[in-house]
Amino acid sequence: MTGDGVGRDAAGEALAEAARERLRSGAAPAAVCGELAARAGSWWDAALAVGRARGISGPELRRRLHADPEKVRREFRTGEEALYGAFLAGLGVFDVPARLDERELMVAEHLRTAIRAMGGVASGRALGLSRGLVTGELAGVFRSLARTGPRAGRGRPGEFWEALVTAGELLDPADGDDRGTVAQALDVCRRRLTDSIGPGEPERA
Numbered sequence: 001m002t003g004d005g006v007g008r009d010a011a012g013e014a015l016a017e018a019a020r021e022r023l024r025s026g027a028a029p030a031a032v033c034g035e036l037a038a039r040a041g042s043w044w045d046a047a048l049a050v051g052r053a054r055g056i057s058g059p060e061l062r063r064r065l066h067a068d069p070e071k072v073r074r075e076f077r078t079g080e081e082a083l084y085g086a087f088l089a090g091l092g093v094f095d096v097p098a099r100l101d102e103r104e105l106m107v108a109e110h111l112r113t114a115i116r117a118m119g120g121v122a123s124g125r126a127l128g129l130s131r132g133l134v135t136g137e138l139a140g141v142f143r144s145l146a147r148t149g150p151r152a153g154r155g156r157p158g159e160f161w162e163a164l165v166t167a168g169e170l171l172d173p174a175d176g177d178d179r180g181t182v183a184q185a186l187d188v189c190r191r192r193l194t195d196s197i198g199p200g201e202p203e204r205a
Contacts, residue, residue, distance in 0.1 A: 015040060015049035023053055029094035033085030043081065044069040047088055054096050064093045092127065098136025103170055107138045110167035114145050117163065119154030139175040139182050142167055146185035149192065161193035 015036055022032045029050050036046035047069070051061040065072065065088070076084045088094065100108060115121065115129060132141040142164065150160040168186035175182045 012045065012048065012052070015045060016052040019049045019053035023050075028089070029054065030085040030089035031082070033088060033094070034082035035085075037081035037084055043073050043076075043084055046081075046085075047093065050085075050094055054094055056094065056096070061093055064091060064095075066091075092131040092134065095131055095135050097134050100136060104136065104138060107142075107167045107170045108133050110163045110170075111138065111141050111145065114160050114163040114167070117150060117156040117160040118145075119151035119156065138167075139171050140177070142171060142182060143177070143180065143185045146189050147179070157196040158193070161189055161196050164189040165193050 019032050019036060022035065023029065027035075032053075033046050033050045036049055037043040040046045040049075047061060048058050051058065062069065072087075073084070076087075098104075111129075111133065115126075121129065129141055129144065132138070132144075145160075145164055146168070149155075150157050165186065168182055168189055171182045171186075173181065173183035173186070176184070
């Protein structure tokens with residue numbers, strides 16, 4: 001490795017260590033990226049440092065970005081480092097995949113089945129659902145899907161609601177937010193599943 005290469009690697013590790021310290025203190029990845037971008041010569045180096053601190057490789061960060069890092073950088077002006085960090089975080093660039101147990105893996109698969117039966121999902125919504133599955137926010141994904149349902153005329157309601165009912169029965173019924181619990185959403189899913197079963201069709205076992 002050349003002297004320049006050694007210098008870049010040392011600088012990168014110094015940024016990564018700074019990121020680790022801020023993350024250990026409770027700072028969010030988006031905020032850390034913004035802070036480091038304000039002091040680093042390259043904003044992408046700041047993103048790489050946060051990724052490195054969270055155990056995410058440079059190639060994986062670039063894959064998640066789905067764009068040229070320099071092109072993304074040019075969308076922001078000097079002084080908008082915090083917005084840059086928030087933008088990357090919003091894309092899921094800094095998300096760390098959750099380690100799911102067997103039950104959670106089953107829930108995630110049923111949720112993916114429901115998503116496939118929706119009849120299409122807007123890109124922003126799809127990203128949010130995908131991030132929730134990656135980070136293990138399974139109950140949140142379940143409640144979100146239960147609130148919106150499949151697309152009228154394009155989705156497969158029976159398949160959608162059956163997958164959600166199966167997922168909901170595997171989740172903690174008390175898990176909830178200010179819009180309701182899993183148990184409440186599951187009741188809705190069961191009613192919608194019943195409604196989606198036409199005359200003469202067998203009911204779910």
